[in-house]
Amino acid sequence: MKIIISFTDRLFKVVSTVAGVIFLIAIAINFANVIGRYFFHVPIFWAEEIVVYGIIWCVMLGAALVFWQGQHLRVEIIELFLSVRSISRLRLLVLAVVCLVAVATTYFGVQFLVLVADMDQRSVVTQLPMVIPFAAVPIGFLLIVVASAIRLTQRVRTMGAGQQDETDSVQELERSVLKHDGESI
Secondary structure (H helix, E strand, C coil), rough: HHHHHHHHHHHHHHHHHHHHHHHHHHHHHHHHHHHHHCCCCCCCCCCCHHHHHHHHHHHHHHHHHHHHHHCCCCCCCCCHHHHHHHHHHHHHHHHHHHHHHHHHHHHHHHHHHHHHHHCCCCCCCCEEEHHHHHHHHHHHHHHHHHHHHHHHHHHHHHHHHHCCCHHHCCCHHHHHHHHHCCCCC
């Protein structure tokens, strides 16, 4: 399991780098467009379309990355009223549901990509094949499948061994509450 986690960590470092590069390119294109439009009165006609597609890729890759890192938003209020064992079971259930939803979204996303490819749908301004921006959804959700399946496997193995996962401890919950207690939202 450690080899799989190590490989997945490296995979998500690549995902992080790719998302960062795409974001920087989108910022550069948008900046160049603003300069061209307002200072030289010559906008880059394709800039907005490409920036939007780049941001879509950043969002989908970022969602998978955030899920892998465990940094995604969660509603933890329910956990305050549950026992440690119930919290562990609830988190297992949430991981299973996320994994199933991500599998379904990946499957239907690929089906949609095949349809778009068959129709040879292209963007209005740049004539970019729409398979490129639409591919962000199934690829992002496939990465979420990978992350959630590994996390689910870890949790099941931890629960099966009778061990307490570090995220299931009452102290972890208390630290989380205290950490956010002084912060303004």
